[in-house]
Amino acid sequence: MDNRAILFANFKEETILEQTKQLIKSNSEFDLSPSLNVLLELRYLIIEIFDSGLDEDALTYMNDYLSSASYYHQVKLIDNQLVLYHVSEDDEDKQIISKIASDLIKIYKQDMHVKRCENQECQAYFIDTSKNKSKKFCSSKCSNLIKVRRYREKHANE
Numbered sequence: 001m002d003n004r005a006i007l008f009a010n011f012k013e014e015t016i017l018e019q020t021k022q023l024i025k026s027n028s029e030f031d032l033s034p035s036l037n038v039l040l041e042l043r044y045l046i047i048e049i050f051d052s053g054l055d056e057d058a059l060t061y062m063n064d065y066l067s068s069a070s071y072y073h074q075v076k077l078i079d080n081q082l083v084l085y086h087v088s089e090d091d092e093d094k095q096i097i098s099k100i101a102s103d104l105i106k107i108y109k110q111d112m113h114v115k116r117c118e119n120q121e122c123q124a125y126f127i128d129t130s131k132n133k134s135k136k137f138c139s140s141k142c143s144n145l146i147k148v149r150r151y152r153e154k155h156a157n158e
Contacts, residue, residue, distance in 0.1 A: 003103050003106070003107060003112075003127065004023055004099060004100050004103040005046055005100055005101075005103040005104035005106075005107060006103075006107070006114065006125050006126065006127060007019075007023055008020070008023065008042070008043060008046060008100050009043060009046045009047050009050060009125045010124045010125055011043065013040065013043075016036070016039055016040065016043065017032045017033060017036060017039070020032055020039060020096060023096075032093055032096075035093040035096075035097070038093070038097060039097070042065060042097055042100060042101065045058065045061055045062075045065075046100075046104055047125075049104065050114050050116070050125055051116075054108060062101055062104065062105065065097050065098060065100075065101035066098055066101045066102060066105070067098075068094045068097055068098055069094040069095045069097065069098035069099075074087045107127070112127045112128075113127065113128040113133050114126070114127055114128075115127075115128050115135065115136075117136075117137050117138040117139075117142050118136045118137060118142075118146070119137060119138075119142040119145060119146055122137075122138060122142050124138040124142075125138075126138040126139075
């Protein structure tokens with residue numbers, strides 16, 4: 001399961017605008033540049049929450065981000081199926097920020113375990129879905145890389 005808050009926290013600062021557009025699968029020519037500072041602030045807040053946990057200040061900031069966009073639901077009949085849509089009256093950037101903040105709250109509401117990859121060169125955040133919550137790496141690529149390094153260090157003097 002890809003959580004937008006996790007993906008967003010792992011974005012590189014210098015490419016956050018392009019990555020955010022990819023995250024929301026936006027093909028429009030919408031310019032996120034005016035929202036760069038807000039996106040960076042939200043990213044820093046998410047990282048701080050992952051590293052230190054939720055506190056009253058973080059909740060206040062999260063509520064500000066969540067309230068930045070207003071939308072309502074609308075139902076349409078497509079191929080004899082009811083489809084529920086979110087319709088927004090706001091700018092696309094406010095919708096994005098609200099959705100990312102909402103995904104962060106879902107992580108804590110569903111008691112997901114967010115960890116940071118133990119590969120020092122990666123340090124990406126991930127949700128530990130292992131049964132005993134002992135996963136140390138964000139991917140098998142990072143895990144294998146560290147195992148190979150340990151093996152080579154161990155056998156270097158042979």
